[in-house]
Amino acid sequence: MEKNDDQNPNNNNNSSFVIKIPSYEQVIQSKTPSQSLFKPSQTFTQAFNSIKNTDFYAPPPPPPSSSQFDSSASRGNSTPSSLPSGSNSTAASSTQNRNAILVSNRQKGNPLLKHIRNVRWTFSDIVCDYMLGKSSCALYLSLRYHLLHPDYLYYRIRELGKDFKLRVVLCHVDVEDVVKPLLEVTRTALLHDCTLLCGWSLEECGRYLETIKVYENKPADIIQGQMDTDYLSRLSHALTSVRHVNKTDVVTLGSTFGSLSHIMDASMEDLARCPGIGERKVKRLYDTFHEPFKRLVPKYPSTVETSAPSFTPSEAKEDEKETARSSKRDKKESNLTVKSALSAAFAKYKEKVGTENNHQQEHEDQDQQS
Known part of the structure; x- marks a missing residue:
């Protein structure tokens, strides 16, 4: 019996090394997920009820009264409506500024602004006096102010720089003696590539600004003449x-x-x-x-005379004869035919050359006698 007992554990050891191959049904059953042990709570308070027992928990503030709730609700309803209205106002202001003349704050109190009626204008913080478009501006100058401050226009033009293609100097002529100040303004405008527009009244100056703004985006075909092609x-x-x-x-x-x-x-x-x-x-x-484009001027010998020229009676008679001859020639020319036009022109040219030679000889004889 002991021998059998000794053999039994050996048999148990041998049986432990047997490899068991699972069947197909066992493999499929093993793929099914096992049921989780977590059971979620049905309400939010049940899930976080344990937090109240911790040290980090603090009770919530008391609920607001009904009046405060109504005011907050009204504010909440007003805020989303204010956002699109603000965006619409900015878009409208941008379009208005685009279609309006931007006036510098320096021009506040200028009586010229009363005469700008056909175009909108708004004040803005700009370098020039009047911004008439993206690439055009204007500087206002009174001649009376220019006489008091001659360097004002130069410094204003220098402030503009090269940001504008069209730079207009709008000059208000409000003095009587305009020759000297206008010459200075014209010279300054030409040297700095500016266009000078002169107005003798504030209404005319305002009309210039309105016209430039209205024709800002118009092509140059309006002022160009129509050229025929045939x-x-x-x-x-x-x-x-x-x-x-x-x-x-x-x-x-x-x-x-x-x-x-x-x-x-x-x-x-x-x-x-x-x-x-x-x-x-x-x-x-x-x-x-x-006929030549440039008329030929007859060259007479230059004689320097200190005193007034004195005509002799013989020369006066010759002048009278020449006038009589010229009047006769005019009468004859009216009766000339087409064929004799050239012959008459050559004859007149010969007579003219002969009279010039006679005058030269007379001058030479007088010089020799003197």
Whole structure:
């Protein structure tokens, strides 16, 4: 029996080394979560009831009365409505400032502000006197004040810097003797790239400010002339600038010669062949295309005379003869034909050269005798 007893523990030891493989059902049952032992309380007071027993607990303040609750409720209702109203007011003020003239605080009490009626204006802390846009400003200057403080305009322009593209000096002419002060103001404005606008009354100065503000975002096409693109309109604009030439003559010349260059190269005979163009128009056109732009001044010998010039009776008679000849020439020129216009011009030129030579010889003889 003892031997059997000794063998039994060995058998128990051998059986402990047996590996047991779980079945599929056991594996699935092991995946199911085990039930937690935590059971949440049903109310908030039950969950935090233990906090009252700690040292960190303090009782809550007493509840407010009904009057205080009503006032706090009214304040709470008013605060969310005040926020959008404040944002709307800031947006409205920004748009108003954008469409208004910003006036410097220095201009308070200026009677000019009474005459700015067609545009809104508001006071603001700005460097210039009047801000008329994002890139335009104006400085107000009275000539009477300029006479008392000549350096005022220079220092004000220097304060502006280069922040504005258009810098206007609005000068109120309120003195009688304006030549010298206006010259100084004009010089200062030109040297500092400023535009000078002069007004002889406060109403005129106010109108200038209103106009600049109204036309702030307008293009320059309003003041630019309309240029025609077709050739006939340009040709008529060029030729009608000649005196006595009308649009029908322009159509006739254009259909006959074809272009402006051919009209300029045409002779007087060719121009005279065009129907509706007489002698006067032919002469005007020919002289316009062939006369020099700069008139030649006859060069006489320079004689320095200390005393007043004394005319001899012979020279006076010659002057009378020349006037009579010139009057005769004018009468003859009215009767000249187109073909004889050139010959008459050459003859007149020869006579003119001859008279100039005679005058030069007479002056030389007088110098030699003296």
